[in-house]
Amino acid sequence: MTIAPSAKTFARIALPLALAFVTFMALSPSPPHTPIDRFGDKVQHMSAFGSLAILARLAYPAVPPWRVLERLAFFGALIEVFQAIPSLHRSCDWRDLAADVIALCVALAIFAGWQKMTGHR
Numbered sequence: 490m491t492i493a494p495s496a497k498t499f500a501r502i503a504l505p506l507a508l509a510f511v512t513f514m515a516l517s518p519s520p521p522h523t524p525i526d527r528f529g530d531k532v533q534h535m536s537a538f539g540s541l542a543i544l545a546r547l548a549y550p551a552v553p554p555w556r557v558l559e560r561l562a563f564f565g566a567l568i569e570v571f572q573a574i575p576s577l578h579r580s581c582d583w584r585d586l587a588a589d590v591i592a593l594c595v596a597l598a599i600f601a602g603w604q605k606m607t608g609h610r
Contacts, residue, residue, distance in 0.1 A: 492550050492609055500547035507544055508564070511537045515568045518578045534585050535592035538565060542596035554597045558590075565589035 514520045514537070525532055538561060545557045565586050573581035603609070 492547060496547055497550070500544045501549075504541070504544040504548045507537075507541055511541065512568070516571055516577060516579070530585065531588040534565075534588040535595075537592075538589040539592040539596035542593045543600055546597065546600045554601060558593050558597060561593050562586075562590050565593075 514523075514533075523533070525536060541561055541564075542557060545552070545561065546554065549557075569581045569583070569586050571577070572579035
């Protein structure tokens with residue numbers, strides 16, 4: 490069984506929008522407040538990158554999970570590099586990248602388990 494075309498289409502539209510939103514929130518000098526702010530910075534990172542991983546797997550099921558991990562981890566690393574620019578008034582922190590990568594691994598593992606349980610590919 491394969492992923493439904495409607496889910497793939499939705500994810501292919503949602504993924505670039507989510508990437509743009511994450512980029513805006515990460516690089517904006519004063520991003521708008523969100524309901525999950527009270528849980529801390531690492532929860533924000535993990536929810537963002539976990540969501541990106543799921544969207545990427547839904548949008549491009551033929552792409553190997555390790556490639557999704559590689560590309561999104563690189564995206565997270567780029568965000569941290571750009572946050573080191575003083576005029577952005579953000580902070581570069583390797584723990585944020587670690588949270589991103591952990592979330593990616595967990596989300597990809599959950600997605601793989603879901604695929605195995607349901608027979609979706």
